[in-house]
Amino acid sequence: MPMQTPLAEVFTWPHESPQLIGGRCGVCTATAFPAQxxxxxxxxxDMSELLLPRRGTLxxxxxxxxxxxxxxxxxxxxxxxxxxxxGLVQLDDIIRVESRLTENDPSKLRFGMDVELSIVPxxxxxxxxxxxxxxxxxxxxxxxxx
Numbered sequence: 001m002p003m004q005t006p007l008a009e010v011f012t013w014p015h016e017s018p019q020l021i022g023g024r025c026g027v028c029t030a031t032a033f034p035a036q037x038x039x040x041x042x043x044x045x046d047m048s049e050l051l052l053p054r055r056g057t058l059x060x061x062x063x064x065x066x067x068x069x070x071x072x073x074x075x076x077x078x079x080x081x082x083x084x085x086x087g088l089v090q091l092d093d094i095i096r097v098e099s100r101l102t103e104n105d106p107s108k109l110r111f112g113m114d115v116e117l118s119i120v121p122x123x124x125x126x127x128x129x130x131x132x133x134x135x136x137x138x139x140x141x142x143x144x145x146x
Contacts, residue, residue, distance in 0.1 A: 002128040010034040011119070011134045012051065018119055019054055020134065022095060023047040031095045053091045054117045056136065061087035061111075063104050089115055089136050100135040114139040 006013045010033070011020050023035035026048060030041035033052065038045050065083045085101030087109075102118060103109055115136035122133040 002124075002130065004130045004132050005125075007122055007131050007133040008034070011117070013119070013132075017054060018117060018134070020052040020091075020097065020117065022050045022052045024050040033095055033097050050094075052094060052097070055139070056089040056091040056097075056115055058101075058109065058111060058113045058115050058136070058138075059088040059090050059096060061085055061101060061109050063106060085109060087115070087136060100133065102135045102137040108138065 004014070009021070012018045020033055021035050022031055022033040024031050024047065025039035025042060025044060026046035027044045028039060028042040030039050031050060032040050032047070035047065035049055037047060039047060062085070063083050064086055067081045083104050085104040087099060087101045088096050089099055090096050100120070101109070101115070102120060116139050118135055118137045119132050120135045122131045125131055
């Protein structure tokens with residue numbers, strides 16, 4: 001029976017309210033996403049798991065209008081490719097993460113708008129399982145804060 005599986009273990013799954021899994025250094029308090037074994041600031045191995053906020057602010061964005069180069073796992077067929085939004089999202093005062101966006105229409109994206117983490121289909125693997133990834137979606141009623 002086909003099932004859903006995460007593209008990478010960088011978010012809590014399965015979970016009703018998924019969160020990105022980052023890491024925080026116990027020495028210098030730097031935060032990293034995705035979580036990693038060594039601190040990106042001081043190089044120490046004193047990293048602990050940190051669940052990141054589900055909501056954030058869209059700092060900047062663009063639309064990916066062409067099929068990315070390999071190892072892109074989505075459709076490599078230009079006739080099946082759907083452009084997608086990509087953005088830089090500020091999660092509180094903790095960290096900025098680069099992410100897919102659920103919206104690709106420039107008229108619906110604004111700098112400073114509120115966005116929320118969601119889990120979206122990415123592709124179907126050879127076994128028929130739906131591979132899912134994370135993306136940020138505009139929050140209904142979110143307005144431009146800039």
